[in-house]
Amino acid sequence: MKLSSFWYVVAESDALRTGQVLERTVLSERLAVFRDASGKATAMRDRCMHRNAPLSKGTVKSGCLTCPYHGWTYDGDGKVVAVPAEGDAFKPRASRSAKTFATREEDGFVYVRLAPEADAIEGVAPFKMPYYGQPGWHTVRLVNVFKNNVTNCAENFIDVPHTAFVHLGTFRSSRKQKIDVSVQRASGSVHIEYRNETSNLGLFAKVLNPTGRPIQHRDSFHMPNVTSVEYVFNPTMRLFITSQSVPEENERTRVYTDVTYNYGLLSRIAKPVIRWHAQKIIDQDLVALADQMAVIEKYGEEFNNTAADAIHVLVESIRDEIAAGRDPRALPEKRAEISFWL
Ligand code: FES
Ligand SMILES: [Fe+2]
Known part of the structure; x- marks a missing residue:
């Protein structure tokens, strides 16, 4: 069992708005957190594959995150979907994919788990926040x-x-x-x-x-x-x-x-x-x-x-x-x- 196998809050759901990117750190891992085209939260290593600029300083458009340095653009799965310097010759390549982490959204919180699926622990889920959103509370x-x-x-x-x-x-x-x-x-x-x-x-x-x-x-x-x-x-x-x-x-x-x-x-x-x-x-x-x-x-x-x-x-x-x-x-x-x- 490792600390990275647990789920950690990275944002309040409301604070992670469409078209926005948040910079977070969990267990010394720098993350760029944003919503993809379907609205699902994406947590990506905060490091552009090209020349390692911080992606959290980039911009989000149509659910894709663009690096502030030379404009490489990543989708919610971490795949590079645009490289401006390659112009019309650009083709997606399997080797160009940023590291992403599992996310979940519950009780108005966005959670991330740094460990891959293989290291997930059975029965470990985000803590259920008592009475959150229940009538009268x-x-x-x-x-x-x-x-x-x-x-x-x-x-x-x-x-x-x-x-x-x-x-x-x-x-x-x-x-x-x-x-x-x-x-x-x-x-x-x-x-x-x-x-x-x-x-x-x-x-x-x-x-x-x-x-x-x-x-x-x-x-x-x-x-x-x-x-x-x-x-x-x-x-x-x-x-x-x-x-x-x-x-x-x-x-x-x-x-x-x-x-x-x-x-x-x-x-x-x-x-x-x-x-x-x-x-x-x-x-x-x-x-x-x-x-x-x-x-x-x-x-x-x-x-x-x-x-x-x-x-x-x-x-x-x-x-x-x-x-x-x-x-x-x-x-x-x-x-x-x-x-x-x-
Ligand atoms: S460092 Fe990100 S596009 Fe160059
Ligand atoms: Fe206290």
Whole structure:
């Protein structure tokens, strides 16, 4: 199993418009992404076969991508369909075909898989975004580039203790409350269930949980790069924050965050507030994670764990397994009960 065998988001479907080309990087592979004549997303190596100019700086016309340097033109399969300097003598040749990668479009995202079909893994598909597009549910979608790796980003997104520091007042207030947590690793995922969490949700506690009753809170990690946070404030108010952390380079991660919620009648008016609030929280994490990486780059990565970090250890065990070329779904199931103070 390799990281390149998984599906990674390269764009929001809406952001990849007909006649447009996007420049992206996934696992250090430079890509030019555009829509072919049929509207299907094409991900091509961002390197012209002629003199290696970046195709992502080219132009798209009738579903074909033209290189900005000498005008070689590629169709959606990567085939060269025009070479201006050859004039009328131009003939397509089998040897003139750019490298293309598999794409898929789901839940309003365009995905790419770098590995060829032969290295595809059975049962590995894009993560199903919870309740995306379902009646009564609304999604706010945010995109941010973090100066850190996927593992540290994913850990941050399901790290509860940091919220009382990094997001103090924005998202949480400190209550010196003991939280009990069940943690389980099974088939490439980590599932976390929090108990006796009440209304220490900072700014919006009064709106989200006016009566201060216990909140249901579940987090999860799914190999290789997805985290999901679920809050059930009451039977009519539910919220998911699902993040896909896409590795661009070793220390650069593009994160697509969906806040999908159902607040009943409040849903529509809540949207701008949720967008503003979610981005404010992410802005704080952008700084915290860039600062962490700056220190790691200087001194190397060497962590020291508390009971609350059991979650991170399990996430790392899954990511390490893939890095070693093994399938984390074969790891033994693990369960733990932990407690920490918040
Ligand atoms: S480098 Fe692309 S056409 Fe020459
Ligand atoms: Fe955070």
